[in-house]
Amino acid sequence: MGPMQGIKVVELGIWVAGPACGGVLADWGAEVVKVEALTGDPFRGMGSFFEMLTGRPENPPFEMDNRGKRSIGIDYSTQDGKQVLLDLIGGADVFVTNLRPGALRRAGLDHETLTELFPRLVYASITGLGLEGAEADRASYDVGMFWSRAGVAASLAPEGTPIPYQRGGMGDHMTGLTAAAGVAASLFERSNTGRGGVVTTSLIRVGSYMMSWDLNLAMRFGFPTVAIDRAAPPNPLISSYRCADGRWVYLLGLEGDRHWPVIMGALGRADLIGDPRFHDTFVRATNAAELVRELDAILATKSRSEWAAVFDEHDVWWAPVNKVHDLVDDPQARAAGCFVPVPAQDGSIVEMPSSPVTFLGSQHLPSIPSPEFGQHTEEVLLDLGYDWDRIIALKDSGAVN
Amino acid sequence: MGPMEGIKVVEMGFWVAAPAAAAILSDWGADVIKVEPLTGDPYRGFRTYFEVTIGRAENPPFEVDNRGKRGIALDYTTEEGKAILMDLLADADVFVTNVRRDALLRNGLDHETLSKRFPRLVYACLTALGLEGPEVNRPGFDVGMFWSRSGVAASLALPGQHVASQRGGMGDHMTGVAAAAGISAALFQRERTGKGQVLTTALIRLGSYMMSFDLACAIKFGLETVAADRFAPANPITNYYMAKDGRQFVLLGVEPDRLWPVMLRAFDKPEWAEDPRYVDTFTRAEHTRELVAELDELFATRTRDEWAARFDAEGVWWAPVNRVDELVNDLQAQLAGCFVPVPQQDGSVRDMPATPVTFLDYTVEPKLPVPEVGQHTEEILVELGMDWDRIIELKEKRVIN
Numbered sequence: 001m002g003p004m005q006g007i008k009v010v011e012l013g014i015w016v017a018g019p020a021c022g023g024v025l026a027d028w029g030a031e032v033v034k035v036e037a038l039t040g041d042p043f044r045g046m047g048s049f050f051e052m053l054t055g056r057p058e059n060p061p062f063e064m065d066n067r068g069k070r071s072i073g074i075d076y077s078t079q080d081g082k083q084v085l086l087d088l089i090g091g092a093d094v095f096v097t098n099l100r101p102g103a104l105r106r107a108g109l110d111h112e113t114l115t116e117l118f119p120r121l122v123y124a125s126i127t128g129l130g131l132e133g134a135e136a137d138r139a140s141y142d143v144g145m146f147w148s149r150a151g152v153a154a155s156l157a158p159e160g161t162p163i164p165y166q167r168g169g170m171g172d173h174m175t176g177l178t179a180a181a182g183v184a185a186s187l188f189e190r191s192n193t194g195r196g197g198v199v200t201t202s203l204i205r206v207g208s209y210m211m212s213w214d215l216n217l218a219m220r221f222g223f224p225t226v227a228i229d230r231a232a233p234p235n236p237l238i239s240s241y242r243c244a245d246g247r248w249v250y251l252l253g254l255e256g257d258r259h260w261p262v263i264m265g266a267l268g269r270a271d272l273i274g275d276p277r278f279h280d281t282f283v284r285a286t287n288a289a290e291l292v293r294e295l296d297a298i299l300a301t302k303s304r305s306e307w308a309a310v311f312d313e314h315d316v317w318w319a320p321v322n323k324v325h326d327l328v329d330d331p332q333a334r335a336a337g338c339f340v341p342v343p344a345q346d347g348s349i350v351e352m353p354s355s356p357v358t359f360l361g362s363q364h365l366p367s368i369p370s371p372e373f374g375q376h377t378e379e380v381l382l383d384l385g386y387d388w389d390r391i392i393a394l395k396d397s398g399a400v401n
Numbered sequence: 402m403g404p405m406e407g408i409k410v411v412e413m414g415f416w417v418a419a420p421a422a423a424a425i426l427s428d429w430g431a432d433v434i435k436v437e438p439l440t441g442d443p444y445r446g447f448r449t450y451f452e453v454t455i456g457r458a459e460n461p462p463f464e465v466d467n468r469g470k471r472g473i474a475l476d477y478t479t480e481e482g483k484a485i486l487m488d489l490l491a492d493a494d495v496f497v498t499n500v501r502r503d504a505l506l507r508n509g510l511d512h513e514t515l516s517k518r519f520p521r522l523v524y525a526c527l528t529a530l531g532l533e534g535p536e537v538n539r540p541g542f543d544v545g546m547f548w549s550r551s552g553v554a555a556s557l558a559l560p561g562q563h564v565a566s567q568r569g570g571m572g573d574h575m576t577g578v579a580a581a582a583g584i585s586a587a588l589f590q591r592e593r594t595g596k597g598q599v600l601t602t603a604l605i606r607l608g609s610y611m612m613s614f615d616l617a618c619a620i621k622f623g624l625e626t627v628a629a630d631r632f633a634p635a636n637p638i639t640n641y642y643m644a645k646d647g648r649q650f651v652l653l654g655v656e657p658d659r660l661w662p663v664m665l666r667a668f669d670k671p672e673w674a675e676d677p678r679y680v681d682t683f684t685r686a687e688h689t690r691e692l693v694a695e696l697d698e699l700f701a702t703r704t705r706d707e708w709a710a711r712f713d714a715e716g717v718w719w720a721p722v723n724r725v726d727e728l729v730n731d732l733q734a735q736l737a738g739c740f741v742p743v744p745q746q747d748g749s750v751r752d753m754p755a756t757p758v759t760f761l762d763y764t765v766e767p768k769l770p771v772p773e774v775g776q777h778t779e780e781i782l783v784e785l786g787m788d789w790d791r792i793i794e795l796k797e798k799r800v801i802n
Contacts, residue, residue: 003590016614028586042656050622060617111761130737141653143639144720148651150734151725153641156557156565163641163649163722164557164565165629168614174575175757177610181582182758185429188585189404191592198761205757208739209578211725212754213417213569216461218726219740219752221451225725228566238544240554240564248564250549252542255443282453319545321564324552324612324626325619327605333551335534338609339620351620353613356576356606357583360512361598362590 002029002364007187008092010035011069012085012109015043016169017126017142017203018098019065020176025094025183026068027340027355029364033088033380034069037076038401040373041066061168064352065176067342068366072381073374073401076107080399085109087384090118093196094183098126102137111198118196122186124179125200142203146171150207151225155214158227175206177356232289235281237263240321241295247304248321249311256281259317266314267298342366374401403430403763408588410495411436411486412470413477413510416444417570418527418543418604419499420466421577425756426495426584427469428741428765434489434781435470436477439802441774442467462569465754466577468743469767473782474775474802477508482800486510488785490519494597495584499527503538512599519597523587525580526601541604547572551608556615556626568725576607578757637685637692638664641722644705653718657682660718667708667715668699746770775802 007030011022019034019041026032034041047059072088075081089095095114097104104110111123111131125131128140147153147166157163182199190196208215217223233239237253237260253259257280264273272278272294277287284291299307304320311318320326327333340354343366377400381391394400408431412423420435420442427433435442448460473489476482490496496515498505505511512524512532526532529541544567548554553572554564583600591597609616615626634640638654638661654660658681665673673679678688685692700708705721712719721727728734741755744767755765778801782792795801 003586005590024582050618054622054624056622058621060621061614064613064617127737129733133733133736135733136736139653139718140720141655141718143655144651144653144718148641148649148720148722149728149731151723151728152571154649154722154724155568162631163651165631165634165641167556167612167626170553170611170614173611173613174578177575177582178578178757181425181578181585182760184582184585184589185404185758186760188589188592191589200759200761201757202737204734204737205739205755205759208725208728208734208754209757210571210574211568211728212465212574213462213571214725215728215739215754216465218729219754220459220461221455221457223726225568230563230566233566238542239566240549242563248549248555250545250554250564252540252545254542254544255446281450317540317542317545319542319549321549321555322552323555324615325624327550327552327609327616328619330550332530332534332536333605333609335537336528336531336603336605338606338616353609353616353620354606356579356610357586357600357602358606359583359587359590359598359600361587361596361600 001362002027003359003362004028004030007031007094009033009094009096010088010092012095012097012099014041014098016065016172017175017179018096019043020173021096021124021126021179021183022069023065023067024177024180024355027364027366028359029362030094032069034066034071034371035085035088036071036073036373038073038398040073044373063370066370067352068368069371070368070376070380071371071374072377075399078397078399080394080397082108084381084394084400086117088380089114089121091384092121093187094122094124096124096126096179096183100137101127101131115196115198120190120194121196122183122190123196123198124183125198126175126179127200127202129204130202131200140203142166142169142171142175145203146175146207150204151211152207154227155211155225156227158229171203171207174210175201175203178206231292233292234285234288236284236288236291236295239292241299243302243304243307244300245303249299249304249307250319250321252317252319256284262314263316266310266316269298340365343369345369345372377401403765404760405429405431408432408495409493410434410497411489411493413496413498413500415442415499417466417573418576419497419580420444421574422525422527422580422584423470423497424466424468425577425581428756428767430763433470435467435472435772436486436489437472437474437774439474439476439799441474445774464771467771468753469769470772471769471777471781472772472775473778475778476800477510479800481795481798483508485782485801490515490522492785493522494588495523495525497525497527497580497584501538501540502528502532516597516599521591521595522597523584523591524597524599525584526599527576527580528601528603530605531603532601543567543570543572543576543604546604547576547608551605552612552626553608556612557628559628559630572604572607575611576602576604579607632693633690634693635686635689636682637689637696640693642696642700644703644708645701646704648705649722650705650708651720651722653720657685663715664717667711667717670699741765741767743767744770778802
């Protein structure tokens, strides 16, 4: 039984951020109904891309964010369809959406309207750029407002080098998680006040919070955020190095003066510990390029697994620079709970990435697969108390699928 | 009134992740006590760095994650110090820590012990690599276990290139959000069950969840994550470009067939509509290198502001690629709530980066400045009912500061 057991969530989400929020709440035991327009969540369209790529009509990223939900297809631009949606929301504890504020207003699904209709409702609004201001309705996407506009990307690219391409959904997942945090806090508050409310986050908020270290340096000292040049980083003891087999390690000598003698001992270069070019944090920063050249030459003499053994023996702090797929075979990633078993449509069990919190006192596993579009329309309407005549009439009129 | 009003949080955190979780709860109205060893949170050490390098004894990154808290300094490795910590916990709703498992066990502060002793306590355990497994005590840091080990960094670097250096606290802040989410959910559940519980998250969990789009593909298809090359991306109209003035932007042609005709109007390139190389998503992917080269040439003819005006007039989806410091003057970032006023030790108020959630019926306003080490030790002990003789005795024994 997860912490959200018994909580009903209506998600009107497209692509990743809204569905990720619903997905986290479903992982925590909430009963989530995914409302899709009759054309379906556009994220489903990636299925044909993966089919082209792999010959398999599957969509793992979509499945990961939508497992454990039921789906209903509603044309909420019709009066009947909208009534269905309002009936659903009226019976729910939480409404999650990442549609643009203007579209929600046009549909009469904005937070002012819904919280007035349903005072106990927790309304979670996920946007690109907030609810106010001239740009509130600008088309977003995490690669735009999180990665690019909030300064994440530029702070990773040294001057004159191309901006790194964001991988799919990075900012959206962080934003969905953030919204889930706000929803949980609002539900907690509601259990004391009896009132719901509006909780909101945005791609730019999550990006700027992720970069808050640099952002506050910019605000306080006027520091421009300049990406670190690997050839001369401010602290060469916390940087990446290439081993003899082409694999990389990241040294974690953040507390430089503590780690310096340990690292150099492990590397077999105790002779450099007292070297006046390198003996403390400040001279290491001044002579960083020289030190990186020394370290590059040393690290290139052994394979990563050889260095791993040396580092662990000497208590050097380090991490492997992995590719994402390396995680699949990483026993510690498994022990840390990075994967979760999920039932598939054919009754088998597949593994998927887990959402990032484990509750030791209330474990919950996804109990239903990622839904086909509108797979549960009838069931959800029956749950609402609609009779079959009404359901058939709604289907005939095209208000639901 | 914030959603966490009346909730008492004891934080035993170092560096960023746990302090960030507690700071979020503080922003949401909780009363947070930061417990530090007599030497202080090592994160405070950055003040010396800024003092030496720029002559200002300030620590903006530390302040983001520690505003709004009270501080007590005690030596919990002594019996008397530990007794104070137990008194604090007996009165608390939440305990947040990112101290390593072996140190918690050594001091009898592990979750098994504390949750047995305080059944209503919500115990949030932030780790690098989880609570189990052979590497559970490995030292973390986000640049190690989030950025490097989870595959974030490698998925951004082109084959043969070294990875980008993570900026400070990126993974830690997101791990703090995950913990705040879990704590809120556990408090909500406690309202219904009367029982606290242990929840846990980890740097590797945040990294793998942030990369879950790619990780899901790796699990299902065995696909390796290969960084996209901006000179030849699969979709050249979702890509980063530079304008004449050197400023960059990202085109958001995520739904390309719909947006390509719109772009051609803004680009003033009607002839491309007929060009068989660019006629649809597939041909553009096939000729991506040529199209990127043509677009590079085209965008070099006008400044970013000029392009922005054209894009907005035609409805092209795009975003600026900002440096972090450019956010400070971004009006929409202000309206989206990216900044929050925080009182200072000298009574003035200054803006800092905000945590990423807004509750519309509650304005986040940290009430307290960033505490000095043990600034509130005496005040807190008096609240616990300790008399002054005892407080003085403990100070003299160096159990407290």
